[in-house]
Amino acid sequence: MENQDIYKKVITELIQKQIIVLGSDIALLKAKSIKGLAVNERGEVTDLKGNSKEILQRLADEYMALSGQVFKSILMLVLQKYPDIIVNMIQ
Incomplete structure (x- = not known):
C-alpha cells in the first residue's frame, strides 16, 4: 500500500471515530x-x-485540544494497526 494511502486510512478512521465522540x-x-x-x-x-x-x-493536535485523553486513547488504538505511523501526543 502506498504511504499516502496508509495516511488516508489512518486519518479517515480517526475522523470517523471523532464523529462518534464529538458529533x-x-x-x-x-x-x-x-x-x-x-x-x-x-x-x-x-x-x-x-x-x-x-x-x-x-489533525491530532486539533482533536487532542478538544477531547484530550479520549482522543489519545482512540489514537493509540488506531495506530496499533499502523506501527510505521508516528504521532506526537504531547499536549
Missing part, C-alpha cells in the same frame, strides 16, 4: 480546517495535499 458537525469542521486535508460528509479522506505526516499531526 459530525464539530469533528468535520475541525478536519476541514486542516490545510491540505479534504474530507467528505462521511468523514472519509478524499484528498491529501502536502506532507501527510504533518497533516495527521495537525
Whole structure:
C-alpha cells in the first residue's frame, strides 16, 4: 500500500471515530480546517495535499485540544494497526 494511502486510512478512521465522540458537525469542521486535508460528509479522506505526516499531526493536535485523553486513547488504538505511523501526543 502506498504511504499516502496508509495516511488516508489512518486519518479517515480517526475522523470517523471523532464523529462518534464529538458529533459530525464539530469533528468535520475541525478536519476541514486542516490545510491540505479534504474530507467528505462521511468523514472519509478524499484528498491529501502536502506532507501527510504533518497533516495527521495537525489533525491530532486539533482533536487532542478538544477531547484530550479520549482522543489519545482512540489514537493509540488506531495506530496499533499502523506501527510505521508516528504521532506526537504531547499536549
